[in-house]
Amino acid sequence: MTERRRIQVDALARVEGEGAMSVVIEGDRVEEVQLRIYEPPRFFEAFLRGRGYEEAPDITARICGICPVAYQMSAVHAMEAALGIEVAGPLRELRRLLYCGEWIESHVLHIYMLHLPDFLGYEDAIRLARDRREDVERGLRLKKIGNALVAAVAGRAIHPINVRVGGFHKTPRRRDLQALVPELEWARDAALETVRLVSTLDFPDFDCDHEFVALRHEDEYPFNEGAIASTAGLHIEAARFDDHFEELHVEHSNALHARIRGRGRYFVGPQARYNINADRLGDTATAAAREAGLGAHCANPFQSIIVRAVEVVEACDEALRIIEAYEEPAVPYVEHELAAGVGHACTEAPRGVLYHRYEIDDEGTIVDARIVPPTSQNQATIEDDLRRFVQVHHALSDDELQWKCEQAIRNYDPCISCATHFLELEIERR
Numbered sequence: 001m002t003e004r005r006r007i008q009v010d011a012l013a014r015v016e017g018e019g020a021m022s023v024v025i026e027g028d029r030v031e032e033v034q035l036r037i038y039e040p041p042r043f044f045e046a047f048l049r050g051r052g053y054e055e056a057p058d059i060t061a062r063i064c065g066i067c068p069v070a071y072q073m074s075a076v077h078a079m080e081a082a083l084g085i086e087v088a089g090p091l092r093e094l095r096r097l098l099y100c101g102e103w104i105e106s107h108v109l110h111i112y113m114l115h116l117p118d119f120l121g122y123e124d125a126i127r128l129a130r131d132r133r134e135d136v137e138r139g140l141r142l143k144k145i146g147n148a149l150v151a152a153v154a155g156r157a158i159h160p161i162n163v164r165v166g167g168f169h170k171t172p173r174r175r176d177l178q179a180l181v182p183e184l185e186w187a188r189d190a191a192l193e194t195v196r197l198v199s200t201l202d203f204p205d206f207d208c209d210h211e212f213v214a215l216r217h218e219d220e221y222p223f224n225e226g227a228i229a230s231t232a233g234l235h236i237e238a239a240r241f242d243d244h245f246e247e248l249h250v251e252h253s254n255a256l257h258a259r260i261r262g263r264g265r266y267f268v269g270p271q272a273r274y275n276i277n278a279d280r281l282g283d284t285a286t287a288a289a290r291e292a293g294l295g296a297h298c299a300n301p302f303q304s305i306i307v308r309a310v311e312v313v314e315a316c317d318e319a320l321r322i323i324e325a326y327e328e329p330a331v332p333y334v335e336h337e338l339a340a341g342v343g344h345a346c347t348e349a350p351r352g353v354l355y356h357r358y359e360i361d362d363e364g365t366i367v368d369a370r371i372v373p374p375t376s377q378n379q380a381t382i383e384d385d386l387r388r389f390v391q392v393h394h395a396l397s398d399d400e401l402q403w404k405c406e407q408a409i410r411n412y413d414p415c416i417s418c419a420t421h422f423l424e425l426e427i428e429r430r
Contacts, residue, residue, distance in 0.1 A: 003026075004024070004025070004027075016251075021035055021379045028394060033384075033386050033387040034253075034383065036250045037255040037379070040130060041269045044060065044371065045369040047059060048060075048358075049368060052340075053079050053082075053165065053358070054074075054164060054165055054365055056073040056165075057071075057164060060072060060160075062159055063373075065158055065159070066415070067102055067349045067415075068160060069099060069102040069150060069160060070102065070347055070350070071349075072160065072163045073224045073345075073353065076164070076166075077099065078343040078356040079359050079360070080343075081239070084167055084339075085334050088240070090171070091167040094222055094322075096220075096223050097153055097177075097318075097323070098149075098150060098153045098154055098322065099347075100223075100318050100319040101147070101149030102172045103312065104146030104149065104191075104196055104315050104316065104319075105143045105146030105262065106350035107270075107311055107312050107315075108312060108336060111139065111198065112125065113136075113139065116139075116198070118403075118410060119305070127347035135197065138190050138193065138378075142187055142191065142312070145180075145184065147205065149184075151297065152180060152326075153168075153172055154168075159227045166333035166334040166336055177326055184319055188313065188316035189286070191309065191313040191315075192223060192313055194312060195288045195289075195291070195309040196291070196292070196312060198309050200291075203277075206301065206388075208300070208385055209273075209299070210299075211263065211267065212231045212267050212272035212276060213229070213230045214230075214268060214273040214275075214277065214348065214353060215227065215228060215229070215277075215347070216235065221281055221314055225347075228241065229276050232263070234304055237344075238346045238355065238373075242357075245259070245260055245372070246261055247376070248365045248429070249373065253377070256376050257376065258376060259376040259380065265381045268352025269304070269351050269352035269378065269413070270307045270351075271303075272352060273311070274310070274311075278296050278297075281310070281314055282283050282317050284317045284341075285310050285314040288310055292310070294306060301385060301408070301411040305411075336377065338364045340360060342359045343358050343360075349373070349374050351414070353374055354374055355371070356369075356370070357370040357371075358370075375412075375414045378412055378414065385411075386405060386408055388406070
């Protein structure tokens with residue numbers, strides 16, 4: 001009789017959301033893989049309808065406690081597109097600085113607390129700290145610096161309150177930003193050490209043939225501006241997102257799956273950014289990537305931990321550049337007139353492209369809102385990669401296979417599973 005195995009995780013522990021994973025193996029063939037997101041819909045788009053346009057940044061910031069800046073920035077850029085507002089000079093630079101802080105704190109949390117224990121054979125970061133205290137302390141200090149940077153620009157580290165359409169409610173003093181320089185210089189050195197650390201990890205041979213999608217800017221590594229580009233030749237403005245991307249319901253998830261029309265699944269995130277924008281990295285990050293063994297293209301999702309570390313180097317370097325050149329702006333935001341309109345925007349959340357679309361009436365009331373987060377865009381790709389990975393490793397014992405599946409999912413740092421453990425593993429054999 002053919003052996004039938006089911007690996008099922010009914011609840012993902014300590015996550016921003018509620019989800020489950022199941023894998024069914026029939027003999028030596030993977031029959032089914034599902035990443036099930038069963039958290040009830042949160043209705044943020046419905047909350048936004050009927051509210052004033054200026055409320056969007058603060059409302060959307062509550063969507064995520066790890067990457068609130070990305071939601072705020074996508075919201076303000078979309079509103080500014082609807083109203084014809086252009087933000088330049090120091091205000092634009094402050095937005096990039098804010099993004100630097102979020103990338104640092106988010107990537108470092110993932111690298112040191114969530115993913116590194118997998119590679120080193122530890123159950124969690126607490127057990128890792130018992131043997132490798134210096135590494136964990138480095139990660140904690142780096143994350144603290146990222147939080148401090150977000151707080152200095154946007155008012156507080158979690159769910160910032162200083163962002164508004166057109167700029168900021170209040171801009172930081174130059175001396176306050178300069179006070180962060182010594183810690184940021186330490187952070188850049190620590191980020192380089194992080195790249196060296198993760199480049200020595202043991203990575204499975206698991207290259208994937210994805211269509212990678214990320215923003216592409218003319219001369220910058222992308223944070224919050226640029227065209228939507230892909231490794232298969234796509235190059236469009238955010239306003240054409242719906243012409244090329246679509247979302248659809250699947251029975252096993254309350255989060256929508258996304259695909260490129262006529263082509264299927266795709267992949268967003270640090271790996272996508274790197275594969276499309278490696279030539280836009282600064283000299284320090286480029287040298288770090290080369291030293292770590294990365295070429296111009298990285299196809300192995302397990303090596304995404306290296307790419308995240310390289311992006312931390314880039315964020316530290318960019319933050320230091322911006323602070324050095326920063327001149328306090330004369331006004332904290334761009335004045336503007338209200339008018340009805342539709343605005344689209346994409347920014348690069350730590351986990352990938354984040355799309356917002358808003359329609360407002362001539363009084364500035366939000367008529368319609370649409371938000372497409374990176375994790376939902378990656379769901380189909382995660383399932384496909386997990387299917388291929390299990391097919392290669394199905395001969396492992398149940399415990400070993402569970403460990404490998406958890407690690408494989410954490411490659412993508414999904415918002416709904418950003419913790420170190422899954423709970424209630426059930427293995428069914430027939």
